Amino acid sequence: MPNEPEPIRHFRLNGRNCAVPAADHTLLVETLRETLGHVGTKQGCDGGECGACTVLIDGVARLACLTRTGECEGHEIETIEGLAAGGRMSRLQRAFHERLGTQCGYCTPGMIMAAESLLRRDPHPTETAIREALSGNLCRCTGYVKIVEAVLEAAGAG
């Protein structure tokens, strides 16, 4: 079948300029995972239910499975791969590692990006605010206890 060439979308990805072809209906999660090979962003549901694909767009947590790549034109996107600057874990990543905020780890990238978004707008959140910020992210393994502890610790160390 004849294929129209897909338009090129321009945005910043983890601090670098990025130009990538994506059709109008292409979702950001597909572009990240399939076109750009950034597979740290996960997909756990058929759209908008589990939070595993949470990324930051202009510093705010967004679901990459509900965002069309075309909408990202000119915007700043951050994924889990961008957090460990220079190979050093961020404070949140370190806390998730040391406090065992992970089990299978599949929800972890989305969980950390949701928490990152919170800490940027509220560096010292209450536990209630942390739970609110993570309420769209499902975890089937940990029971969330150590996840909340990890975010609290990262906030304290911030």
Place this chain on the structure above:
Amino acid sequence: MTATRTEIFSAGIVEAGLGTVTREIPAGEPPPWPPNAELTWIGKDVPRLNGRDKVTGATRYTVDVRLPGMLHARFLRCPLPSAELRKLDTAAATALDGARAVIALARPGDRLRYAGQPVAAVAALSPGVAAEALAAIDAEFRPLPFVVDMDEARAPDAPLVYDEASAPKGNPSGFPAAPGLPVVGNVRGPAVVRRGDPAQGFAAADIVVEGEYRTQVQTHSCLEPHAIVADWRADGLTVYMSTQFTSGVRQELAALFGLPLNRVRVVVDGMGGGFGSKSQLGVYGRTAVELSRLAGLPVRLALDRHEEQIDAGNRPGTFQRMRLGAKRDGTLTALAIESHGTAGVALGAGIGFFAERIYTCPNFETLQHDVFVNAGPGCAMRGPGNTPGAYGLEQAIDTLSERLGLDPLALRDRIDPSKARREERRIGAERIGWSRRHKPGADPGAVKRGMGVAQSLWMSNVQTNVACEVRVLRDGSVEALSSVQDIGTGIGTVMAQVVAEVLGLRPGDITVRIGDTEFPPGGPSYGSRTTASITPPLRTAATRVLAELGREAARMLNAAPEELEAREGRIRVKSDPGRSLAFRDAAALLRTDRISAVESRADDYPGFRRRMPDAAMAHEDLGGVQFAEVAVDTETGAIRVERVVAVHDCGRPINRLLLESQVQGGVLMGVSYALLERRVMDRRTGLMVNADLEHYKLAGVHDTPEIEVVILENLQGNSATDAYGIAEPANIATAPAIANAVYNAIGVRLTSLPMTPDVVLAALGKTGRS
């Protein structure tokens, strides 16, 4: 006969006082370990060694695997709950540009038995083309009568899911294993277990308690879907699969495709949860391999969430009738259970093992039935049988204690022979503040609080077809190898701790290579058996490889090998620690680039209680006691679990941080089971109406109670590590502990799951529903 020697082991619950036990052990086994307090790495909080990869997004899961030339596969599934396949024409799909392989999984004339049953599969250059190819398949289905509700399926005139000839005979999840039972209508069974004389036992009882309990169908809902990338090549098959059992899948593939084992390799790196549902190859696994064979290219098949919900396994729903007879002092005289459960088109809905084993009762009977309905096949899920079984029995015990005027803990002290659980009840009662517990419904006001307790029982399973390898390389680096997979619990970290303890190194010094059948066979990650299976032979292998290194070091240190010990990164003379060599320098003395030891083991020291092919049961009283505190809003019907105290034992704990995390997860899965999760089937269409994660409710961070975890150190001198599992016990007691707490709060007993607000209000007589 292998040579043996006698050793004296510390034995007992460390928290309650230790004794000793003398064991005759195989001569090649390492000496007894002291309690954890005297060990360096065992029992300590070691963070996950691969944790950095998990938090930076570097871990590669099966869904992330991309191979050159990889095709994308999808299923055509039956849209109806019961149908005859009238026509299946795949010619147009096969001819489609970009389609590379199409296979039929059913033939015209076949009976299809649930909505979602695979009918055909395609592999194509992209997911989009695969979808087009599916649409090009010409399939016709003739609707047939169906039944999706278990009670309706038991009616004499219910549409039949199977006839006697076609009904499955075996038992996919193994609980209870009872082949060859009669099938009448849609009901198979009863599977009968009897001891003593139940009729006489009830006649001798002072009090008889009866109860009926109902549990829902729960789906596993692993965050990573079932996924496989199959790469069939002329010289062999490599499969990347999100699996709980790499070496088991390899065996299945070899048998199914007529390949020798050495031409089949199964690999899993990151693994996004299983909970029982990723234990076998499955139709999806088989299909991907077949498509790859046909296309001559790698094939990726990953289910979407809708497929996960309708056709990736589930925990069977149950209906349980319990009858308990007791003397005034609480002594049980008889226990009888009749149960019906449904695993959809599959078997394995029994619940009786828990009641059969947990309490002392001379007269016992279970009659267990599997009921077929037109729904996706169930399979083992975290504590299969025992989790729904505990929901019924632990409530019946609670009712009995009230009728006897006994505290529920005092009654259990009388009827539960487990020493570990006795200690767990004592500790848990203190932590939760059991003395604050009031009479049922005594809390004034609209929001009523209550407290409840329930117990866990699971088997200490061990895989006997397990081996481990430990290597020391000439630069002093160390590797531990096994095909065992880390499904999230952290077995790799546990392995590093064991090897580090033996070699006197740090866990971070050990490179753990797992999740690949190129390494010695590891066991499955199910049945709470991984740690018990892998750590004893691993410790033995590390001990042996150290002995070989010690022979080199001994020459250099002018000592006998048996005078040496490995501590703090050095090989040193025990009586004169100043005479020592760095581990690295000792390794440099090796003649070859690496030395290696591979070990397995045939038995626990006291002997396994029961043996199965490739596996065994060490004992059957892996314990755990959980206490729950709830608040029930009698105006809205909402139950909030405020606090859970979970006290567990798993032999010798190896990593408390990992154990705590697993118990917290087990508790939350129990909260979710108790209050939220339910597969809803539409009786009119036969379809699952909540096949997603929006309407199928999983507990979220807002639903998490405060969870306090206590892990006992219960030494038994059973193996080189004495370590057992915890995944399943952590889940079994939660829902009944919550149910008993709800009763204590409102004074009305809820007997069906999930305990949603409408159920609470109905029980309180506040709605028109009954």
